[in-house]
Amino acid sequence: AQKVTxxxxxxxxxxxxxxxxxxxxxTRDTTYYLFWYKQPPSGELVFLIRRNSFDEQNxxxxxxxxxxxxxxxxxxxxxxxxxxxxxxxxFCALSEARKTSYDKVIFGxxxxxxxxx
Amino acid sequence: DGGITQxxxxxxxxxxxxxxxxxxxxxxxxxxxxxxxxxxxxxxxxYYSQIVNDFQKxxxxxxxxxxxxxxxxxxxxxxxxxxxxxxxxxxxxxxxTGWQPQHFGDGTRLSIL
Numbered sequence: 001a002q003k004v005t006x007x008x009x010x011x012x013x014x015x016x017x018x019x020x021x022x023x024x025x026x027t028r029d030t031t032y033y034l035f036w037y038k039q040p041p042s043g044e045l046v047f048l049i050r051r052n053s054f055d056e057q058n059x060x061x062x063x064x065x066x067x068x069x070x071x072x073x074x075x076x077x078x079x080x081x082x083x084x085x086x087x088x089x090x091f092c093a094l095s096e097a098r099k100t101s102y103d104k105v106i107f108g109x110x111x112x113x114x115x116x117x
Numbered sequence: 118d119g120g121i122t123q124x125x126x127x128x129x130x131x132x133x134x135x136x137x138x139x140x141x142x143x144x145x146x147x148x149x150x151x152x153x154x155x156x157x158x159x160x161x162x163x164y165y166s167q168i169v170n171d172f173q174k175x176x177x178x179x180x181x182x183x184x185x186x187x188x189x190x191x192x193x194x195x196x197x198x199x200x201x202x203x204x205x206x207x208x209x210x211x212x213x214t215g216w217q218p219q220h221f222g223d224g225t226r227l228s229i230l
Contacts, residue, residue: 009157035218043224045160045207050218091159105219107152107159 002027004094004108012114013082021077021111023092029053034068034075035093039110045091051075082115089113119144123208123222129230130195130202138193138225140208147212149191150219153177154205163206166191195227203229 003026013019025034036048049059051068059066063080079086092108121142130136142149148167152160162175166185180199185191191210195202205226209219 004159037218037221043205043207043226045209045219045221047218047220104162107161109157109159 002029002094002096002104002106004092004106006090006092006108006111008111009109010112010114012116015084015115015117016081018078018080019082019113019115021079021090021092021113023075023077023108025073025075025092025094027073027094027096029096031096033095035095035105036066036075036077037091037093039089039091041088048077079113082113084115084117087113087115121208121210121220121222123206123225125225126223128225128227130227131230133197135194135196136227138195138206138208138227140191140193140222142189142191142208142210142220142222144210144212144220145188146210146220147188148210149185150209150211151175151181151183151191151193152207152209154207154224160207163193202227 005024032053034051037045038048039045056068065078067076089110089112091110093105095105124139150165151163153163154160161177163181164172164175164183166172169185169188172183172185180196182194205224207224208222211217211219
């Protein structure tokens with residue numbers, strides 16, 4: 001069965017600290033996609049990144065970076081020099097890519113990040 | 118700007134009442150989804166639709182109904198059969214399933230009076 005685990009329910013950091021949000025997934029598929037979404041207090045989920053299972057290259061986008069390791073089934077997200085605007089709930093998600101049926105997206109339970117000024 | 122509009126932002130339901138949540142998108146996306154969000158549980162899929170006039174049950178469809186008469190609209194009705202409807206409801210759409218990221222509306226918070 002597919003599953004996404006985000007063991008950190010809530011994290012609080014002081015502004016300018018670095019913080020890593022953990023994501024561990026389970027799947028039997030060899031082809032799949034991983035996502036990170038941000039949910040600010042306004043409620044809308046905002047897409048941050050997508051990774052396919054064949055691309056283990058780490059990615060950096062400004063203060064955000066992602067570490068994908070198939071060997072440990074992890075897709076961790078690091079925010080460098082955190083800012084108050086980073087305060088949000090962050091979801092990791094996993095999607096099958098079977099093409100023959102609905103490609104279900106499995107969301108993790110989310111990690112609530114609070115950045116304290 | 119293209120996007121997804123959900124209305125109302127807050128909704129209250131009385132016992133025995135059906136209520137309908139609106140979701141409209143102008144992204145020309147084929148697929149649309151309804152999720153329910155409860156604290157600490159992430160998002161759970163209620164219904165999804167990949168094309169007009171077709172929709173499928175998700176993981177927690179009991180007590181809910183949908184329609185997809187137009188590509189841009191996917192309303193969700195929370196029926197009186199849904200005994201615990203208090204939650205945050207999110208609508209999403211995507212051009213293709215799975216590997217394309219979903220675009221989300223800003224949600225409707227439903228509470229029981």
